[in-house]
Structures are given as C-alpha cells and as structure tokens.
Amino acid sequence: MTFNVLLSITVLTKLVPCVLAQVQHFYSNPTLAPPTLIVETYNKSLVDEGHIFMSPFQDAQPSPLIYASDGTLIWDGVASVHGLQGHDLTVCDYNETSHLCFMYGAQENGYARGYGLILDQTYTQVLNVTSGDGQPALDQHEFFVKENGTTVLATIYKQIPFDAATSAPGNTALENITWLQVGIFQEIDLATNNVLFEWQSSDVVPVSASYVMPGTTDISGTGLTENSAWDYFHINSVDMFDNGDYLVSGRHVKTVYRINGTDGSIVWQLNGRTSDFTQDFTFDFQHNARIRNETGSTVVISVYDNGSDDSPPPTGQSKPGYETYSAGKVLSLDTSANTSTLLDWYVSPGKQLSTSQGDLQYLPNGNKFMGMGDLPFAVEFTDNSTGNATVAYYAHLENVNTDTFSSYRNFKFEWIAQPAAPPDLFVYAQNCSTSPVFYASWNGATQVESWRFRTSNESTGPFSTVATVIKGGFETNATVEAGEFNLYTIAEARGAFGELLGSSIAVETFVPATSIAGCTTASCGTTLNYTTAATLSCTVTESTRKGIHKPPPYGYHFTA
Secondary structure, X not given: OOEEOOOOOOOOOOEEEOOOOOEOOOOOOOOOOOEEEEEEEEOOOOOOOOEEEEOEEOOOOOOOEEEOOOOOEEEEOHXXXXXXXXXXXXXXXXXXXXXXXXXXXXXXXXXXXXXXXXEOOOOOEEEXXXXXXXXXXXXXXXXXXXXXXXXXXXXXXXXXXXXXXXXXXXXXXXXXXXXXXXXXXXXXXXXOOOEEEEEEHHHOOOHHHOOXXXXXXXOOOOOOOHHHOEEOOOXXXXXXXXXXXXXXXXXXXXXXEEEOOOOOOEEEEEOOOOOOOEEOOOOXXXXXXXEEEEEOOEEEEEEEEOOOOXXXXXXXXXXXXXXXXXXXEEEEEEOOOOEEEEEEEEOOOOOOOOOOOOEEEEOOOOOEEEEOOOOOEXXXXXXXXXXXXXXXXXXXXXXXXXXXXXXXXXXXXXXXOOOOOOOEEEEEOOOOOOOOEEEEEOOOOOOOOEEEEEEEOOOOOOOXXXXXXXXXXXXXXXXXXXXXXXXXXXXXXXXXXXXEEEEOOOEEOEXXXXXXXXXXXXXXXXXXXXXXXXXXXXXXXXXXXXXXXXXXXXXXXXXX
C-alpha cells in the first residue's frame, strides 16, 4: 500500500535523544552535533538572498557550518576538518565556479597552524593549500581567495628571537624579552602553490607601535620563551588593491596599513600611535579590514571595530561603538589631504561588546552583514547611512559552553550543492507488527524538496513506495499509518519537480530486542549487548533476522 503524505508526520516518542538542549542530534546522522541557530529577527522583505555561514570553535565539536536563514542546518563540515578547527568559511570563485573555501588546523593560543581547503559543490576536496618558502603552517585569520580565483592571501604566525637592546633600546619594560611573535602574510598561486609575495610585520612595524605588552592578556605571550613569544602585532586580515598593494590589519597595534606590493614598505597607516591621517573617529583592536572603493586619492575601507580588548574604557570618547559596544564601520580616506572620515557604522541591536574576532560583509543588494566574533551573533542591516540602518536579520548560535563559544567570522552567501555522499537514513519499529518510522537527511544538499521512502523485505528489492513527504528541516521523519513491517528501506531525495537527486543505501529496520523492548526507565543502560538479544518473531528469513538487532545510533536510548 502506498501513502502520499504532505508533511512530516508521527514523531516516534519511544526514541529519545540523550543530548543537551542547545546541541542538535539526528537519528539519520548521529555523528553530527551542531549548535542551534536561534533566529530573533528575520524580515524576508528586507534581507538579501543567501545562507548563513559560520565556523564555531571552542565548543564540543567545532566545524564549519551552513544554515538556512530560518535556522535550519544545511551542512555540518565536521568530517572535512579531520578533528581540527575550521575558520573563515566562505564561497569563493575558483576555476570560474563557486566553491567553499576555509582554513582548518590546530588551534594555538590566539592563532592556528594548518591549511587552506577548497571544496567543490559536491563537498569534494579539490585543493589543499599550504604555506611556502619554509614558513610555518597557515594561520586561521585570513584565507582570502581573490575574485579571479587564481591566488589566495593567507596569514602566518611565526616566533623569532628578539634582542631588546637593538629593537627597543632604553625600554626597560622589554629588557628581558627574548622572543617575538610576528605577523606574516603570503600571496600564494593556487595553481602551483608558489609564493608570489611575502610580508613580515617586524620588517617595517616597530615593537613600539604595540598597545599590548608582554604578559598582559591571555594571548599576548610573556616573551620569555619561544612557546610564549610576545605577540606584539597580531595580524588578522589582508586584502589587495587593484594596483597590487595590500591592506593589512594589525590588532595589537590598532592600525590598518597600506603595504607597497613591490617592496613591502608602508605607504600609509591609519589609526594607532603614528597615524598618517587626521580622524573624526577611532577604532580599537579591529578586525576584517576590507577595501570597498578607490577613486583617485579617495579610498573607502570597512573595519569591524571591536572597541575593546577587555581593557577599561578611556574617557572622553563620543563616537558610536567606541569602548561601549562593537560596530562595523565604513571609513573614507583622502590620501592627498591626509584626512579620514567615518561614513557609516552598524551596531547590533543588543549593543554587545565583542572583545575579539568579527567581520563586516557587503551583500549584493547593498545590505551589510556583520559577525560578532567571540559573541556568535550574526546581523544583517539594510543599506541606510549614518548609523540608522534597519536590522533585517538577527540570530545567534546556542551552545552549552557560552563563556568561550566563538565564531571567528560569519558571512552570508548563495550556495547550491549536491553532495557526492548519498543521503542518510535511519528506520525504527517498536516491534515486528508496527509500522516503521523513517528519518532521512542529506548533509549539505540544498535542493531537496521532498523525500520518498521505499521498502522491501529483501536488501536487493524490489522496493515499493510507501510514503512521499515534504522535506521538514535538516532531518525529515515520517511513518505510514497501518502500514506493513518491512526489513529494508531506501530514501530518495527529490527536487522541486519530483526529479531524483540521490538515494540512500538500503537500510535495515532497527527493532529493539526483547531484552530492551520493555524498558521503563529513562535509559536501558550502556552494558546491554544489542547484537545477542533474543530472537524476534518478525516475518523475515533466518538469514536476515539478525540484522534487526543492530544497535541504535550512538547517543540515543529507548523508553517504554
């Protein structure tokens, strides 16, 4: 008998997720444990098209993530980072098609060591990018594939010996410092992995420019050992001008630099101790400096102004966001008159102060999208000026470990993908005379509109359609009222016109064995041997009967 069902129906009450409330788990893919995206504001008439891209870390299972704007998980990339951390997930143009680009690696104290990764629209790795010329592995702060898709800008952190007598003569506060941590960036050719250009902060930026002294913050380093080198500069973003110059941001020097693309010298510097501009604004411990326009002597850039580094706020500051709450800021620089002006600023409706990380993205329709770094919030603003933009979207990640939970940068992109891996399926029946419940998902698929479930008592079929349901969230569940028990099921992902997009393998129905079927406590315990449970009287052959005794997905238990 075939049943066509319009919505996900009949959630099975006997199968209970044994997890904490803020983390999602799925019967069909129990290896995933993404945080929940809580959407507080979503004005569909004002937002730009696209999905939400986040890379949370410092939680139980860090991974790059893609969510629909309504908070539904689309892709959990935990398998792509191989147990390490993922950062800076974006859609990039590579080989004239859209790809996913991000950095993954081992988290260090305030930076990372790892690689750049490029995935195609099936989530297959097409490129693994490494640092070159003998430098340490790539860092988390920047992996920026330029628009032509031929080169990438990437940051590196390196520890070098420090001689205070020559580098900081007369500075008694630094006389015992023997190790310095410097910021490096490389422009790397993606076809060859050759380094086209390299720059190192200590070549042109003196330690006297720093606002963060050794041993003063959790990432500053003491400067007394190589493993705790003084992070005087803290590079956190790189962009490139049309003429080949670079825009570099140093968090601990509170400065954005234009770097000559030929010899690495400083063309100009904005903010900090030795700014080349008079300013009607300031920023502190900024992130994500980006070039927005250059016309003649006028340069427009944006920064995410953290406004603080957990230090006491100075007095006498009047501009919005400074040391009171963080803000995305758009700045205009007149390089001939050496003046700079605050054009616009964007402040979260919660007016939070995020003391590290963050970004401000320009969207195709003119909206601005802001990530708040160590506070895992994402905000979309309409393209209004002078600090009065309307909040079109406001969401945040929920996690158990809220004190340390971060998402370095958050973005919004359009993304279409169909995974190379097949859909996932879990099928459960309380006993051999009840209808199974189906749980289907396809991690990363963006075009599934419905699921079709087909069953058989043989793994090779033939299979008959028993239910067709509209996709409901990341995982869709359905059952067939008064249907027959069947041992095997396949789930077919269908598109907007009913076309077949992908099919799961044939999955055996899980039926709890006699020894656990009557559990009345919250859990049957972890010592039961599911595979040797008593024989069930299901109407299947002896050779296949053992298959229905397999354990349920990890992390779940049964109740009566």
